[in-house]
Amino acid sequence: MTAAFAMLRRVTTATITTVLLKKGIRRCWMQGAMPLVPGGARAVGEAFTLRFVPVREDLATPESWGKPISTRAAIEAMPAGCIAVADAMGVTSAGIFGDILVMRMAKRSVAALVTDGVIRDKAGCMAANLPIWCQGTAAPASVNGLTFVGWNEPIACGGCAIFPGDVVVADDDGAVAIPKNLVEQVAAEGEEQERYESFVVSEVERGVPLPGLYPPDDAARARYAAWKAKRG
Amino acid sequence: MTAAFAMLRRVTTATITTVLLKKGIRRCWMQGAMPLVPGGARAVGEAFTLRFVPVREDLATPESWGKPISTRAAIEAMPAGCIAVADAMGVTSAGIFGDILVMRMAKRSVAALVTDGVIRDKAGCMAANLPIWCQGTAAPASVNGLTFVGWNEPIACGGCAIFPGDVVVADDDGAVAIPKNLVEQVAAEGEEQERYESFVVSEVERGVPLPGLYPPDDAARARYAAWKAKRG
């Protein structure tokens, strides 16, 4: 996997979705999970899932934060390098995590947090240096609207099914999930597509129109072969 | 529980929500789960939960219907008298069950099906005589938009948290969940509130205005005591 992960760091999420589409998978991009701070590095890691259901007032209380099934306990179970993916059912009025939990995740070397919900304590979260993809920020705590029910189960996130072990890649275009068994193939095909698009960019820069170039006709394929040969 | 269930059959869901509100529980009514056929009997039963996540095209296929974790297998695990409550994430473009699955649930003496999603094969579902609360009808099968992932887990349904063993009551005003440990108390308080409301109805019919009557002042309380005494 290490080689595939290294390759995926050079492949945009846009390209990954196109590669997956060619394999029949259209639902892989998590709607709403956008970078809290744009312009950062691309994140790549195995999905560690977290699941919330709606609040029930007798269960979702500040006291519940100390129970065995709690976000705190889940964080202690996260392996270094994973990407925590939280199913917040798209709720935007209760932050799933605040600065303290995010700091702890960073301490545990979690690679990133991805959610279709929101976070809270925005200033503190940004200071913690954990890359976050989410819908935004809200002041209320998760218990205001959500009950945490478990980790490493199949979840929904932003209209996608996420299974523990899926590989997540996230950049400025959002976050995508790659089914485990397709990761190496997607990495390789993605790298080749990035190479072709670099060629296309150089062609567009010298004024070539897109019809015939992208997708390529035979002439463009030949020019690409030459370009690739020269580039080594 | 049998006695509580019998009492709950005489208590409206409207009254149950008011009794729960007085105990601090505001999130108990499942938005979107309305009777497919209005005017039927009130349904009461223990919640048997079903959970869906979004479709992933490589997993949610007609072939998946034969897998061990399937809606078919879940139905065979349902005890007689339970109310199946399905978390469809509010999706209205893929029917979670069609006529054949609904017929099988009826055969297994399931008391009702409640979901924040929709069903399909409406005509056939109505013929199967299983009471259904849902958002409506769609032609596509669940695999068109959903992946079934398990049963008897905590779920979300219509903005509520539902835990296996919660007691569900459903009538023409929709479906509510009562936390297991509150069922007997809610049944008893609900029955008393229904009695008071019968008295209020008789008062309104003879022209009494509501201020002072509902909620009652001392005079109304006295009249109610007399009414109750006479009624036996």
Next chain:
Amino acid sequence: MTAAFAMLRRVTTATITTVLLKKGIRRCWMQGAMPLVPGGARAVGEAFTLRFVPVREDLATPESWGKPISTRAAIEAMPAGCIAVADAMGVTSAGIFGDILVMRMAKRSVAALVTDGVIRDKAGCMAANLPIWCQGTAAPASVNGLTFVGWNEPIACGGCAIFPGDVVVADDDGAVAIPKNLVEQVAAEGEEQERYESFVVSEVERGVPLPGLYPPDDAARARYAAWKAKRG
């Protein structure tokens, strides 16, 4: 006004919206306020407005039902023949009124209840014989999601501004508000448009195509004049 009200009982809400559009008013139909029981008589009356804001848990309680600013007190202020129009902010998870309040409104000869929210105790509300236009039904009481704050103020309802004294007309196509100062004009023009549409229907029945008929060219205008003369 009595004559105008009598005329409006014969004019569809569809026609009223067209007449108002010709006067530059496009926002007059209240989105979401549909008949609880379709097929009833057209309701016409002066708007008596009710206003809700969201719940605040320390204020919106069953106890608040006994306070001076309460839905109960508002009902006692409603004049016979008015149409109560309630701004529920489109909230569909808390019924603004249940059977008892609706019964009291019927006793006070209120002509109808119109809201962009929902009602509760559907069975009881239907038995009370007060015509209701709403988004549907929910079990929870208003205090579950709403705080009542006053009556006979300008309100929003279904995307329209409603001012006390506006005239409301409601039928199977929904509910519209006519600004007070336009009522007589709208009634007269509406009646004439209904007459022309009766003529058009008779023409369509005998196979006349619509271009040239609706809107009319000179030939159609002449046929209409003859039809009207014959009809007396």
Next chain:
Amino acid sequence: MTAAFAMLRRVTTATITTVLLKKGIRRCWMQGAMPLVPGGARAVGEAFTLRFVPVREDLATPESWGKPISTRAAIEAMPAGCIAVADAMGVTSAGIFGDILVMRMAKRSVAALVTDGVIRDKAGCMAANLPIWCQGTAAPASVNGLTFVGWNEPIACGGCAIFPGDVVVADDDGAVAIPKNLVEQVAAEGEEQERYESFVVSEVERGVPLPGLYPPDDAARARYAAWKAKRG
């Protein structure tokens, strides 16, 4: 096509979506287009498309009804037996057609009207006996929110792409579009699936559980073969 149309009249829209899903087409059911009057016959016909864009106040006026590109002119272009499919962009606050236009469509032997918008003059539309699938009813005319721009173009309807000549089938589960070149294949496969489901229903009625039956294992396949042979 006549034979395929006759077969499709015996195949539910639910079954058609499953057949199309097996061919890789998931987007074929038009969200929001539900029967105005449930329980009617299944409608089958070629799509005749209509397209609306939002209102612009200087163009969408009652006067525009007389222009060459108008809904009236489009109706005169509809062939007998077609199903008119209107892209109303899901707008629910302006009825695309009222009773008079619907009557004219019925006169011209249009098979049905399908839209992701709403109609107006509900009572009159129901009297006209043209089967209608829509989101409901609104009093305002199309010009209140929409501008009609043309017919027999590719359109969007309820989240689907509809091309002129697609075949539309509509019943109580809603309306689906079948790409022209797949119609005969879908009809044949749909009829076979309906036959298998009839067998399944008979099995469920005698108490057979679904695992192994639907989808079938070898034993079920054998029983089905016998059942089919006996049935002739």
Next chain:
Amino acid sequence: MTAAFAMLRRVTTATITTVLLKKGIRRCWMQGAMPLVPGGARAVGEAFTLRFVPVREDLATPESWGKPISTRAAIEAMPAGCIAVADAMGVTSAGIFGDILVMRMAKRSVAALVTDGVIRDKAGCMAANLPIWCQGTAAPASVNGLTFVGWNEPIACGGCAIFPGDVVVADDDGAVAIPKNLVEQVAAEGEEQERYESFVVSEVERGVPLPGLYPPDDAARARYAAWKAKRG
């Protein structure tokens, strides 16, 4: 109040929502009201409310800006230091205020503007140096979609009830309302919670896991007491 206000300037809105939740108030954060320019100082002030209803074309016109009940008149009634809170019903297609009104509010020493709607003339509003919390920006004026109806009434804003005199606190996590009678208690408890969270941060920084720390067990409580004593 001055002391409480000074304390609240040091308490995050995230913390305030947690303190209020412990008092049973879950609805205090105004959905959609986010900082136009993030990273500014926390705003604290008494709520001065403004209320809009939908446009009615005969009333909401540029001419209406000169009427006695107008946004202009409301601004002249705002006391220095207040926070103007505007109920725009969440409408995002008409800016409630543009640069000129915002400049005048700044001149009158209004502390901030908070709304669930949007503003217009974004560049000019930013130049005016009035801190603004809103859903974003739109070019059209309020009269394009809204009618202003009054000030210092109870209003809805972002799913919360806001009463004149509530205290509003706003920072990068959004805006919250504190009921008047709870302000001093919330300020004091909030300050203590901020202190505890500072301790937690220092613990997390040195690698302490969260279970047992947040919420604290007895050992953590003892470490906190020592930390607090040392800190003075």
Next chain:
Amino acid sequence: MTAAFAMLRRVTTATITTVLLKKGIRRCWMQGAMPLVPGGARAVGEAFTLRFVPVREDLATPESWGKPISTRAAIEAMPAGCIAVADAMGVTSAGIFGDILVMRMAKRSVAALVTDGVIRDKAGCMAANLPIWCQGTAAPASVNGLTFVGWNEPIACGGCAIFPGDVVVADDDGAVAIPKNLVEQVAAEGEEQERYESFVVSEVERGVPLPGLYPPDDAARARYAAWKAKRG
């Protein structure tokens, strides 16, 4: 037109919507089309329209990018200086264009891209220096959710009707469309309104309250005349 375009570059979109409102046009601002990079120059140009409908899996494929009706072909048809306006039906889960297409549009001297959808390859799009107004960013390609069907047809964009040849103006408050026949009038009236607002700003800066100033009474009109005379 050149003179009008030059004037419009000095008129804010906020002002243009007010001028259009006075002419009876309320629907001119495209909801959702906001600057990808705020703070840039105002864009002015004739609308070149692009139209998408939803995806149909057999048609919207990477292969379709090479067909005669394709986004590539549309780009080659765009005249220098036009503003491309794309009807993406508000879909936010599939980017209509990525960096390569945007680079080609910049090469062809297109003035701007405006859409109610989203773009992809955000980093690359920003590098291409084509000003873009959109709802944001998504990784998936257009074919994941959309089918391109044509150009220079009437379209919907952000709740507005856009006709080829309308003039589009876009700045930090979003994008507006001016009907072709009103462009010169709107430019002239807009410029005069900007001038009056400059005067108002200077008045507000010296502490003049708004009532009587904006809109102006006779005294303010006189002061404005003097201000204008002095300014030359």
